[in-house]
Amino acid sequence: MRMSEEQSQDMQHTQHTQDTAVPGAGQRPLRGRVALVAGATRGAGRAIAVQLGVLGATVYATGRTTRERVSEVGRTTETIEETGELVTAAGGEGVAVPVDHLEVDRVRDLVARIERDHGRLDVLVNDVWGGEHLIEFDGKMWELDLDRGMRMLELGVQTHIITSHCALPLLLRTGGGLLIEVTDGTAEANRAYRESFFYDLTKNAPIRMAFNLSHELKDAGATALSLTPGFLRSEQMLDHFGVTEENWRDAVAKEKHFALSESPVLVGRAVAALAADPDKARWNGASLYSGQVAKEYGFTDADGTVPDSWPYFARVMAGEDPGDPESYRLRP
Incomplete structure (x- = not known):
């Protein structure tokens, strides 16, 4: 099943707003570039894949949920095929590939396919996760479920290591690559x-x-960095609070920090801006957040604001009073 007419119209509207908000989108600066977004079924990964498509990239989008098979996350409303279609509708070329990134042979086959198809890989985004259902916050380490904890490490750490190990030789082939x-x-x-x-x-x-990896890639002219969104209004998070993207502020009554939340578009635009920056090497080894990148490159979230989230949440985690969350939402 392809996108519905309503989805297609929504995508055209979204693409228009993306083109006016992402620096360089009109020129498609990533045309001819190849990206792999590992973990692109939904949330940040899907938005990253789409925004790379906005700038013209060919994007291999991977995940475990397909139109025929549901992953342990248990969601049927988002599929990897749909992500590929959204990338293409945004102006790039979306290639959806079902992959479990814990299966080394499957990841090697994926990289071999990219090499056969294009002979290059310019951007690697490790976004594999899918472990929200495993998180336990109540208890000391020895009181938590060991199997759940180890599965979380498999999904969020081991998958990233496997993917980088398999894909980095291809990323380094042409120079100037971004991880x-x-x-x-x-x-x-x-x-x-x-x-x-x-x-x-x-x-x-x-x-x-x-x-x-920033140290190991530097001599080859490649850049490695980490990136975080803020309080992400992913499909799962919206469902958790029983709201939609249109009425998400209704959830603030349940969780005051949600007032500073951001849509997945913001982190997607952050990755696209970094990938298109000819001077991206200045970020080698950096730990960045989406609002920080937005301020640096001059783009906004879908609503025209910039949630400057992590200065706020750093104070929250330190046990300090961060003040009004809205005061951290910049309105250029």
């Missing part, structure tokens, strides 16, 4: 404990992986 580790939190903010042993490890590991 982005998507996580939750910045190196500075995550000095505070994330209130769950396994979740803390899972979300800090990509930051350190990007830092380590």
